[in-house]
Amino acid sequence: MSFDLSAVIRPEVAALRVYHVEMPPGGLRVKLDANESPFALGDSMRRELAAELAKALADVEFHRYPDPEARELRRLLARDLGVVPEQVLASNGSDEAIQLLLIAVGAPGAAVVAPVPTFVMYELTARALGLRFVGVPLSDQFDLDVRQFCEVLRAERPRLIFLAWPNNPTGRLYDAAAVEEIIRVSSGNGASALVVVDEAYFHYAGRTFLPKLGQYPNLVILRSLSKIGLAGIRLGVLVASTAVVEQINRVRLPYNVNALSQAAARVLLRHPDVVNRHAAAIVRERDRVLARLRDMAGATTYLSHANFFLIRTARPGDEVFRGLLERGILVRNLSRAPYLANCLRVTVGTPEENDALLAALPDALGHGR
Secondary structure (H helix, E strand, C coil): CCCCHHHCCCHHHHCCCCCCCCCCCCCCCEEECCCCCCCCCCHHHHHHHHHHHHHHHHHCCCCCCCCCCCHHHHHHHHHHHCCCHHHEEEECHHHHHHHHHHHHHCCCCCEEEEEECCCHHHHHHHHHCCCEEEEEECCCCCCCCHHHHHHHHHHHCCCEEEEECCCCCCCCCCCHHHHHHHHHHCCCCCCCCEEEEECCCHHHHCCCCHHHCCCCCCEEEEEECHHHCCHHHCCEEEECCHHHHHHHHCCCCCCCCCHHHHHHHHHHHCCHHHHHHHHHHHHHHHHHHHHHHCCCCCEEECCCCCCEEEEEECCCHHHHHHHHHHCCEEEEECCCCCCCCCEEEEECCCHHHHHHHHHHHHHHCCCCC
16 A cells, blocks of 8 residues: 655645754753753742642543633733733643744735744744745844844735744844834734734843733733743743734634643742742843853853853854763754854753853863863
Protein backbone atom coordinates (compact mmCIF):
# COMPACT_ATOMS: atom_id res chain seq x y z
CA MET A 1 0.00 0.00 0.00
CA SER A 2 1.44 3.37 -1.02
CA PHE A 3 0.59 6.59 0.79
CA ASP A 4 2.02 9.98 -0.15
CA LEU A 5 2.01 12.13 2.99
CA SER A 6 3.23 15.14 1.02
CA ALA A 7 -0.01 15.11 -0.93
CA VAL A 8 -2.05 15.96 2.18
CA ILE A 9 0.31 18.12 4.28
CA ARG A 10 0.15 21.78 3.29
CA PRO A 11 3.41 23.10 1.79
CA GLU A 12 3.47 25.92 4.38
CA VAL A 13 3.54 23.32 7.16
CA ALA A 14 6.14 21.10 5.48
CA ALA A 15 8.43 24.13 5.13
CA LEU A 16 8.33 25.01 8.82
CA ARG A 17 11.12 24.29 11.27
CA VAL A 18 9.91 22.80 14.54
CA TYR A 19 10.36 25.07 17.57
CA HIS A 20 13.30 23.39 19.26
CA VAL A 21 13.58 23.19 23.03
CA GLU A 22 16.94 22.01 24.28
CA MET A 23 16.58 19.07 26.66
CA PRO A 24 18.79 19.58 29.72
CA PRO A 25 21.56 16.96 29.67
CA GLY A 26 22.75 14.97 32.64
CA GLY A 27 25.13 16.83 34.91
CA LEU A 28 23.49 20.20 34.23
CA ARG A 29 24.17 22.62 37.10
CA VAL A 30 22.56 25.84 35.86
CA LYS A 31 19.53 26.19 33.55
CA LEU A 32 19.37 29.65 31.98
CA ASP A 33 17.67 29.00 28.67
CA ALA A 34 13.88 29.40 28.97
CA ASN A 35 13.19 32.81 30.57
CA GLU A 36 11.58 31.19 33.60
CA SER A 37 11.76 32.70 37.07
CA PRO A 38 14.66 31.12 38.99
CA PHE A 39 12.80 31.50 42.29
CA ALA A 40 10.48 28.90 43.77
CA LEU A 41 7.28 30.30 45.22
CA GLY A 42 8.39 29.99 48.84
CA ASP A 43 7.28 27.58 51.55
CA SER A 44 4.19 29.44 52.74
CA MET A 45 2.92 30.07 49.23
CA ARG A 46 3.69 26.50 48.20
CA ARG A 47 1.67 25.26 51.17
CA GLU A 48 -1.22 27.50 50.14
CA LEU A 49 -0.91 26.31 46.57
CA ALA A 50 -0.86 22.68 47.70
CA ALA A 51 -3.99 23.28 49.81
CA GLU A 52 -5.75 25.01 46.89
CA LEU A 53 -4.85 22.20 44.50
CA ALA A 54 -5.89 19.61 47.07
CA LYS A 55 -9.24 21.38 47.35
CA ALA A 56 -9.51 21.46 43.58
CA LEU A 57 -8.68 17.77 43.43
CA ALA A 58 -11.33 17.09 46.06
CA ASP A 59 -13.97 19.33 44.52
CA VAL A 60 -13.40 18.79 40.83
CA GLU A 61 -15.39 16.04 39.27
CA PHE A 62 -12.76 14.77 36.89
CA HIS A 63 -15.34 13.17 34.66
CA ARG A 64 -16.68 16.71 34.10
CA TYR A 65 -15.08 19.55 32.18
CA PRO A 66 -13.64 22.61 34.00
CA ASP A 67 -15.30 26.01 34.00
CA PRO A 68 -15.30 26.72 30.27
CA GLU A 69 -15.09 30.49 30.80
CA ALA A 70 -12.57 30.45 33.72
CA ARG A 71 -14.91 32.99 35.32
CA GLU A 72 -13.35 33.30 38.77
CA LEU A 73 -9.85 33.46 37.31
CA ARG A 74 -10.88 36.11 34.80
CA ARG A 75 -12.52 38.11 37.58
CA LEU A 76 -9.26 38.12 39.56
CA LEU A 77 -7.21 38.97 36.49
CA ALA A 78 -9.57 41.81 35.59
CA ARG A 79 -9.34 43.19 39.11
CA ASP A 80 -5.54 43.24 38.96
CA LEU A 81 -5.46 44.70 35.46
CA GLY A 82 -8.05 47.40 36.12
CA VAL A 83 -10.49 46.21 33.47
CA VAL A 84 -13.80 44.31 33.45
CA PRO A 85 -13.85 40.50 33.10
CA GLU A 86 -15.38 40.79 29.63
CA GLN A 87 -12.10 42.36 28.48
CA VAL A 88 -10.07 39.31 29.56
CA LEU A 89 -9.53 35.99 27.82
CA ALA A 90 -7.56 33.23 29.57
CA SER A 91 -5.50 30.94 27.36
CA ASN A 92 -3.30 27.86 27.49
CA GLY A 93 -0.14 29.94 27.55
CA SER A 94 0.26 33.10 25.50
CA ASP A 95 1.10 30.83 22.55
CA GLU A 96 -2.57 29.89 22.34
CA ALA A 97 -3.61 33.54 22.52
CA ILE A 98 -1.29 34.27 19.58
CA GLN A 99 -2.80 31.38 17.66
CA LEU A 100 -6.37 32.52 18.40
CA LEU A 101 -5.62 36.02 17.15
CA LEU A 102 -4.13 34.67 13.93
CA ILE A 103 -7.05 32.31 13.35
CA ALA A 104 -9.55 35.09 13.93
CA VAL A 105 -8.01 37.51 11.42
CA GLY A 106 -6.72 34.92 8.95
CA ALA A 107 -7.63 35.06 5.28
CA PRO A 108 -5.84 33.91 2.11
CA GLY A 109 -2.96 36.28 1.46
CA ALA A 110 -3.51 38.30 4.62
CA ALA A 111 -0.34 39.87 6.00
CA VAL A 112 1.03 39.73 9.53
CA VAL A 113 3.81 42.19 10.38
CA ALA A 114 6.37 42.25 13.20
CA PRO A 115 9.88 43.57 13.77
CA VAL A 116 12.56 40.89 13.43
CA PRO A 117 14.23 39.29 15.21
CA THR A 118 11.39 38.68 17.66
CA PHE A 119 9.46 35.88 19.34
CA VAL A 120 9.52 33.07 16.78
CA MET A 121 5.95 31.89 17.45
CA TYR A 122 4.50 34.92 15.68
CA GLU A 123 6.01 33.84 12.37
CA LEU A 124 5.81 30.09 12.92
CA THR A 125 2.09 30.16 13.75
CA ALA A 126 1.25 32.66 11.01
CA ARG A 127 2.94 30.56 8.36
CA ALA A 128 1.38 27.36 9.72
CA LEU A 129 -2.03 28.96 9.20
CA GLY A 130 -1.20 30.01 5.66
CA LEU A 131 -0.79 33.71 6.41
CA ARG A 132 1.88 35.94 4.91
CA PHE A 133 4.44 36.95 7.53
CA VAL A 134 6.36 40.17 6.85
CA GLY A 135 9.35 40.82 9.09
CA VAL A 136 10.75 44.34 9.36
CA PRO A 137 14.45 44.21 10.35
CA LEU A 138 15.54 46.04 13.47
CA SER A 139 18.71 48.15 13.53
CA ASP A 140 22.13 46.72 14.41
CA GLN A 141 21.40 47.67 18.03
CA PHE A 142 17.94 46.06 17.77
CA ASP A 143 16.06 49.37 17.80
CA LEU A 144 12.78 49.93 15.97
CA ASP A 145 12.79 52.35 13.03
CA VAL A 146 9.22 53.58 13.31
CA ARG A 147 9.27 55.43 9.98
CA GLN A 148 10.40 52.33 8.08
CA PHE A 149 7.94 50.18 10.00
CA CYS A 150 5.00 52.44 9.19
CA GLU A 151 6.00 52.48 5.52
CA VAL A 152 5.78 48.69 5.51
CA LEU A 153 2.37 48.90 7.18
CA ARG A 154 1.06 51.25 4.51
CA ALA A 155 2.41 49.00 1.75
CA GLU A 156 1.35 45.65 3.20
CA ARG A 157 -1.92 46.68 4.94
CA PRO A 158 -1.70 43.84 7.48
CA ARG A 159 -4.55 42.57 9.59
CA LEU A 160 -2.35 41.87 12.60
CA ILE A 161 0.82 43.44 14.00
CA PHE A 162 2.94 41.97 16.79
CA LEU A 163 5.16 44.12 19.01
CA ALA A 164 6.86 42.26 21.84
CA TRP A 165 7.45 44.91 24.52
CA PRO A 166 10.14 44.22 25.76
CA ASN A 167 11.21 42.24 22.74
CA ASN A 168 12.28 38.61 22.92
CA PRO A 169 15.12 37.68 22.35
CA THR A 170 16.75 41.13 22.40
CA GLY A 171 15.33 42.50 25.67
CA ARG A 172 14.80 45.87 24.00
CA LEU A 173 11.92 48.09 25.16
CA TYR A 174 10.96 50.15 22.12
CA ASP A 175 10.21 53.84 22.56
CA ALA A 176 6.61 54.11 23.79
CA ALA A 177 5.86 57.00 21.40
CA ALA A 178 6.97 54.82 18.47
CA VAL A 179 4.68 52.00 19.56
CA GLU A 180 1.77 54.42 19.94
CA GLU A 181 2.45 55.83 16.47
CA ILE A 182 2.16 52.29 15.04
CA ILE A 183 -1.16 51.81 16.84
CA ARG A 184 -2.48 55.11 15.42
CA VAL A 185 -1.30 54.37 11.88
CA SER A 186 -3.01 50.98 12.04
CA SER A 187 -6.44 52.35 12.89
CA GLY A 188 -6.92 55.34 10.62
CA ASN A 189 -7.06 56.45 6.99
CA GLY A 190 -8.63 53.18 5.88
CA ALA A 191 -6.16 50.96 7.75
CA SER A 192 -7.64 48.28 10.00
CA ALA A 193 -5.15 46.15 11.90
CA LEU A 194 -5.09 44.78 15.40
CA VAL A 195 -1.87 45.77 17.16
CA VAL A 196 -0.74 43.20 19.72
CA VAL A 197 1.58 44.58 22.39
CA ASP A 198 3.02 41.44 23.98
CA GLU A 199 3.89 42.33 27.57
CA ALA A 200 5.04 38.88 28.66
CA TYR A 201 7.95 40.52 30.53
CA PHE A 202 5.96 43.39 32.02
CA HIS A 203 7.05 42.65 35.59
CA TYR A 204 10.69 43.26 34.66
CA ALA A 205 10.12 46.33 32.48
CA GLY A 206 7.51 48.07 34.64
CA ARG A 207 5.87 49.67 31.58
CA THR A 208 2.47 48.88 30.11
CA PHE A 209 0.02 50.03 27.46
CA LEU A 210 -3.00 49.00 29.53
CA PRO A 211 -4.08 52.63 30.14
CA LYS A 212 -4.31 53.08 26.35
CA LEU A 213 -6.95 50.38 25.84
CA GLY A 214 -9.83 52.84 26.07
CA GLN A 215 -8.17 55.17 23.58
CA TYR A 216 -7.33 52.62 20.88
CA PRO A 217 -9.99 50.01 19.98
CA ASN A 218 -7.46 48.07 17.86
CA LEU A 219 -5.04 47.53 20.77
CA VAL A 220 -4.57 44.04 22.24
CA ILE A 221 -2.28 43.30 25.19
CA LEU A 222 -0.85 39.90 26.08
CA ARG A 223 0.43 38.85 29.48
CA SER A 224 1.79 35.57 30.85
CA LEU A 225 2.23 33.86 34.21
CA SER A 226 5.08 31.78 32.78
CA LYS A 227 7.77 34.40 33.45
CA ILE A 228 6.83 35.08 37.09
CA GLY A 229 6.87 31.64 38.70
CA LEU A 230 4.16 29.48 37.13
CA ALA A 231 5.62 28.37 33.80
CA GLY A 232 4.42 24.84 34.50
CA ILE A 233 0.71 25.66 34.47
CA ARG A 234 0.71 27.33 31.01
CA LEU A 235 -1.51 30.36 31.59
CA GLY A 236 -1.67 33.29 29.20
CA VAL A 237 -3.86 36.38 29.31
CA LEU A 238 -5.33 38.43 26.45
CA VAL A 239 -6.72 41.88 27.28
CA ALA A 240 -8.58 44.07 24.81
CA SER A 241 -11.90 45.84 24.29
CA THR A 242 -15.00 43.76 24.99
CA ALA A 243 -15.75 43.79 21.24
CA VAL A 244 -12.33 42.33 20.34
CA VAL A 245 -12.44 39.73 23.13
CA GLU A 246 -15.92 38.65 22.03
CA GLN A 247 -14.66 37.98 18.51
CA ILE A 248 -11.46 36.18 19.58
CA ASN A 249 -13.49 34.07 21.99
CA ARG A 250 -15.45 32.68 19.03
CA VAL A 251 -12.40 30.67 17.89
CA ARG A 252 -11.23 29.61 21.36
CA LEU A 253 -11.54 25.89 21.92
CA PRO A 254 -13.86 25.08 24.83
CA TYR A 255 -12.33 24.20 28.20
CA ASN A 256 -8.92 25.46 27.07
CA VAL A 257 -7.65 26.15 30.63
CA ASN A 258 -7.80 23.10 32.88
CA ALA A 259 -9.17 23.19 36.44
CA LEU A 260 -5.80 22.76 38.18
CA SER A 261 -4.17 25.57 36.19
CA GLN A 262 -7.09 27.82 37.07
CA ALA A 263 -6.67 26.95 40.76
CA ALA A 264 -2.90 27.53 40.77
CA ALA A 265 -3.25 30.88 39.01
CA ARG A 266 -5.80 32.04 41.58
CA VAL A 267 -3.24 31.41 44.33
CA LEU A 268 -0.51 33.40 42.59
CA LEU A 269 -2.86 36.31 41.97
CA ARG A 270 -3.51 36.55 45.71
CA HIS A 271 0.22 37.18 46.30
CA PRO A 272 1.39 40.10 44.14
CA ASP A 273 3.92 40.92 46.86
CA VAL A 274 5.78 37.66 46.20
CA VAL A 275 5.74 38.25 42.43
CA ASN A 276 6.97 41.83 42.80
CA ARG A 277 9.70 40.88 45.27
CA HIS A 278 11.04 38.17 43.00
CA ALA A 279 10.86 40.46 39.95
CA ALA A 280 12.83 43.18 41.76
CA ALA A 281 15.51 40.67 42.75
CA ILE A 282 15.81 39.47 39.15
CA VAL A 283 16.14 43.04 37.85
CA ARG A 284 18.93 43.71 40.35
CA GLU A 285 20.73 40.55 39.26
CA ARG A 286 20.24 41.37 35.57
CA ASP A 287 21.84 44.76 36.00
CA ARG A 288 24.68 43.33 38.11
CA VAL A 289 25.51 40.64 35.55
CA LEU A 290 25.31 43.03 32.60
CA ALA A 291 27.67 45.43 34.38
CA ARG A 292 30.19 42.60 34.82
CA LEU A 293 29.85 41.49 31.21
CA ARG A 294 30.51 44.94 29.78
CA ASP A 295 34.16 44.54 30.77
CA MET A 296 34.49 40.99 29.42
CA ALA A 297 36.43 40.70 26.17
CA GLY A 298 34.84 38.70 23.39
CA ALA A 299 31.23 39.35 24.42
CA THR A 300 28.96 42.21 23.33
CA THR A 301 25.87 42.75 25.46
CA TYR A 302 22.70 44.74 24.82
CA LEU A 303 20.51 46.72 27.20
CA SER A 304 17.64 44.56 28.46
CA HIS A 305 14.34 45.32 30.21
CA ALA A 306 13.39 41.66 30.59
CA ASN A 307 14.50 38.73 32.75
CA PHE A 308 17.09 37.74 30.15
CA PHE A 309 19.78 39.39 28.07
CA LEU A 310 21.47 38.82 24.73
CA ILE A 311 25.19 38.23 24.20
CA ARG A 312 26.93 38.36 20.83
CA THR A 313 30.23 36.50 20.97
CA ALA A 314 33.40 37.13 18.98
CA ARG A 315 34.02 33.38 18.96
CA PRO A 316 31.48 31.22 17.02
CA GLY A 317 28.31 31.05 19.09
CA ASP A 318 27.99 27.27 18.72
CA GLU A 319 31.42 26.85 20.33
CA VAL A 320 30.60 29.16 23.23
CA PHE A 321 27.29 27.39 23.76
CA ARG A 322 29.02 23.99 23.88
CA GLY A 323 31.73 25.38 26.14
CA LEU A 324 29.13 26.52 28.66
CA LEU A 325 27.24 23.24 28.37
CA GLU A 326 30.41 21.30 29.11
CA ARG A 327 30.62 23.33 32.32
CA GLY A 328 27.05 22.44 33.26
CA ILE A 329 25.39 25.69 32.12
CA LEU A 330 22.54 25.68 29.60
CA VAL A 331 21.67 28.92 27.75
CA ARG A 332 19.63 29.48 24.59
CA ASN A 333 21.71 29.17 21.42
CA LEU A 334 20.38 31.56 18.76
CA SER A 335 23.60 31.81 16.78
CA ARG A 336 22.16 30.35 13.58
CA ALA A 337 18.94 32.38 13.57
CA PRO A 338 18.51 35.26 11.10
CA TYR A 339 19.93 38.57 12.40
CA LEU A 340 21.38 36.78 15.46
CA ALA A 341 24.72 35.40 14.28
CA ASN A 342 26.80 34.23 17.26
CA CYS A 343 24.12 35.30 19.74
CA LEU A 344 23.21 33.56 22.98
CA ARG A 345 20.19 34.44 25.09
CA VAL A 346 20.78 34.09 28.82
CA THR A 347 18.02 33.97 31.41
CA VAL A 348 18.78 35.75 34.68
CA GLY A 349 19.12 33.15 37.42
CA THR A 350 19.74 33.23 41.14
CA PRO A 351 22.87 35.04 42.35
CA GLU A 352 24.64 31.68 42.67
CA GLU A 353 23.64 30.62 39.15
CA ASN A 354 24.70 33.95 37.71
CA ASP A 355 28.06 33.74 39.47
CA ALA A 356 28.55 30.29 37.95
CA LEU A 357 27.86 31.75 34.50
CA LEU A 358 30.29 34.63 35.06
CA ALA A 359 32.98 32.19 36.20
CA ALA A 360 32.49 29.82 33.25
CA LEU A 361 32.04 32.35 30.44
CA PRO A 362 35.67 33.54 30.05
CA ASP A 363 36.89 30.00 29.34
CA ALA A 364 33.94 29.35 27.02
CA LEU A 365 34.82 32.55 25.16
CA GLY A 366 38.33 31.17 24.67
CA HIS A 367 40.23 33.55 26.94
CA GLY A 368 42.31 30.73 28.35
CA ARG A 369 43.29 29.25 25.01
